[in-house]
Amino acid sequence: MQEIRATIAIVRHHMGRRFALDFAMQFVIVGAIGYVFAHNFGTLYPVLLCGALAATNAAERAHAASLRHVSFFAMPLFGRQLARAHAIAPVLGALAIPFGYATGSALRGVPLGAQTITLLVVAAIVAVLVALSSVFRDGVRAALYVGIAIGAVATIALSALVPEHGLEIALTLAAVEGFFALRAFGETLARYDPIPV
Amino acid sequence: MIAIRACGASFASGGEDIVAPFDLVVQRGDIVLFAQPTPRAASIAARMCAGIVKPTTGSVYVGDYETRLQPPQAKRLVGFVDVDGFDGDAHAFRNETAFRADVWGVDARAAHARAEKVFAALGNGDDRHKRYARAIALALVPDVIALVLDQPSRRIFDRVRAFAPLPAIVRTRVGAVATPDPIPELAPAAI
Numbered sequence: 001m002q003e004i005r006a007t008i009a010i011v012r013h014h015m016g017r018r019f020a021l022d023f024a025m026q027f028v029i030v031g032a033i034g035y036v037f038a039h040n041f042g043t044l045y046p047v048l049l050c051g052a053l054a055a056t057n058a059a060e061r062a063h064a065a066s067l068r069h070v071s072f073f074a075m076p077l078f079g080r081q082l083a084r085a086h087a088i089a090p091v092l093g094a095l096a097i098p099f100g101y102a103t104g105s106a107l108r109g110v111p112l113g114a115q116t117i118t119l120l121v122v123a124a125i126v127a128v129l130v131a132l133s134s135v136f137r138d139g140v141r142a143a144l145y146v147g148i149a150i151g152a153v154a155t156i157a158l159s160a161l162v163p164e165h166g167l168e169i170a171l172t173l174a175a176v177e178g179f180f181a182l183r184a185f186g187e188t189l190a191r192y193d194p195i196p197v
Numbered sequence: 198m199i200a201i202r203a204c205g206a207s208f209a210s211g212g213e214d215i216v217a218p219f220d221l222v223v224q225r226g227d228i229v230l231f232a233q234p235t236p237r238a239a240s241i242a243a244r245m246c247a248g249i250v251k252p253t254t255g256s257v258y259v260g261d262y263e264t265r266l267q268p269p270q271a272k273r274l275v276g277f278v279d280v281d282g283f284d285g286d287a288h289a290f291r292n293e294t295a296f297r298a299d300v301w302g303v304d305a306r307a308a309h310a311r312a313e314k315v316f317a318a319l320g321n322g323d324d325r326h327k328r329y330a331r332a333i334a335l336a337l338v339p340d341v342i343a344l345v346l347d348q349p350s351r352r353i354f355d356r357v358r359a360f361a362p363l364p365a366i367v368r369t370r371v372g373a374v375a376t377p378d379p380i381p382e383l384a385p386a387a388i
Contacts, residue, residue, distance in 0.1 A: 002302040009299030073249045075300050076273035193250045195210060196240045 006077060007085040014089035023093055026057065027100035034104025043116050044157050046101055047123045051153025054094040055127040059146045063090070064135035070194045079190025086189070087132060087182060094124040115167050119160050122174040123153045129181035136192045152177045198225045198260075200343040200365035201246055201275070205255030208241050216242050218255060223365045225342055228358065232372040236348065239369040240280055243347035246367045247277035260342055273301065276336030276364075280347040282328030283335055290316070290331050294338060301339035308338045319356050329353050343367065 030053065034046075041049075057063075067086060075082070098120030102112050112120075127149045134145030156177070160170040203221035207214065215238050223229050231246070233239040244250035245257055248264035248271040257264045259271035285293065291309065298308035312334040319330035329349060336344060343365040346354065354368060 005302060006300045009296050013296050070244070070249060070277075070279050073244075074247060074272060074277045076269040077300075078269055081269075193210075194244065195208075195215075195250060196237050 003077075003081055006075070007081070007088070010072075010082075010085035011088045014086070015092070019089060019093060022057075023096045026053075026093070026096040027103070030097045030100035031104035031107070034101035035108045036104075038101075038105035038108045038110040038112075043119065043160065046105075046112075046116065047119050047157035047160070048150070048153060050097045050101060050120045051123040051127040051157070052150050053097050054124040055131040055146050055149035055153070057094065057097075058090050058128040058131040058149075059134040059142060064142075067135050068192075068194060073192075073194045078186075079188075079192075080183075080186035083132075083182060083186035083189050087129060087185065090128050090132060091125050094128045095121065098124050115160075118167065119156065119170060122171060123156050126156060126174050126178050126181065127153050129178050129185065132185045133181070133188045136188050152181070198342070199223070199258075200225045200227070200260065201345075201367060202258040203246070203252075203255065204257075206245055206252040206257050207254045208245060208250060209253045216245065221246070221367075223343065223367055225365050226363075228366045228368070231367055231369045233369060234371070234373070236280070236371050239371050240347050243277070243280075243345050243367070243369040246343075247275050247345040248272045249277060273339065274342045276333075276339070276341040276344045278329065278332045278336050278344070278346045278349070282325065283331040284328060285331070290335075293335055297335055297338040303339055312338055319353060322352065326350065326353055333357060345369075 030050070033049070038046075072082065072086075077085070098117065101120060102117050105112050130149035130152050131146050134142040134149075137145065156170045156174050159173050160166045162169055199222060201221060201223040203219055205218045205220065206216075207218040208216040216233065219231075219242075221229070221231070231239075231242055233242050241250055245252055245264075248257065248259055248262075248268055251265050260274045262271040262274070264271045283290065283293065290312070294309050294312045295305050298305040315334035315337050316330055319333055320327050322330070330353060333344070333346070333353075341364050344357075344363065344367075346357070346366060346368045348370055349357070349368060357363065357366065
């Protein structure tokens with residue numbers, strides 16, 4: 001019960017005015033992209049686009065600096081508990097990307113099917129969960145995690161192209177990748193030492 | 198009752214020894230000064246005592262809990278005050294108090310009252326002083342057995358000492374390290 005109270009507190013802490021502004025900005029920008037390019041893109045490109053945007057957004061350096069604040073590491077939580085709490089707000093924030101794209105596309109008169117929207121949402125979530133591990137790393141290692149996130153999204157997008165059971169395969173793959181990504185983020189948090197530079 | 202105990206604890210990073218091995222026993226009610234040669238080493242030593250940074254060698258215990266193996270239990274018992282204090286206005290301070298009350302699982306109203314009381318007792322001073330006083334008030338939101346102060350000013354430290362009753366206090370500062378052991382600064386009975 002206490003863990004849930006702490007998790008809700010951390011999520012609320014992350015979801016302030018800045019979060020709402022970021023959400024709105026992403027929704028509008030990706031909506032504009034969807035409006036302009038929807039009629040040219042099939043299924044594969046929007047999934048890759050949403051995944052890549054979600055990954056780069058989750059790995060953003062200002063976000064990384066805020067998550068590294070020493071006060072989070074003074075809290076009486078295990079790394080995995082902190083990882084779950086830290087992941088919820090970015091995942092919710094990343095939903096602006098697929099829904100923004102879907103809205104832009106619909107406004108252009110090319111509405112996306114339920115299957116494509118599901119893939120976009122799943123791709124954005126997996127991309128965020130993988131890319132979050134980059135926030136406790138710097139330089140090439142941080143960039144590597146963004147690359148891994150985009151690679152994970154590519155596997156989801158490609159598996160969705162399999163005839164007949166493409167969506168099922170993609171969702172299963174996403175569940176596995178998301179699970180291990182969150183576990184890896186918990187491990188990263190547990191091992192990270194917030195030392196001053 | 199032992200609040201903080203360290204056995205051969207040290208910290209190294211990138212092949213550089215930053216905090217030399219130290220032993221430390223802080224009883225409840227003790228005030229201990231812990232000198233380190235650089236501000237960075239002092240901050241890391243303070244974070245080690247608070248269970249936030251894991252020692253490279255040796256062990257640190259808060260109460261009965263080893264900070265590497267049982268970090269949540271250890272962190273629940275210790276309040277940590279960063280060298281920069283709490284960077285926020287009165288509104289942010291109230292929000293942070295509520296946030297900490299939720300995370301530590303204490304009553305929010307009581308936490309507010311306590312934090313305001315501590316800040317009122319400590320906060321009269323310039324901006325830096327107020328930032329540090331707010332951080333102390335936030336660190337004391339839960340019931341802690343030890344308070345770790347990272348490089349406090351002499352002025353605020355004197356006020357903290359007068360603010361009885363207090364748990365054990367470990368205070369870091371930058372200075373020559375004569376021995377690897379910390380220097381007891383004040384007897385418990387003097388608080």
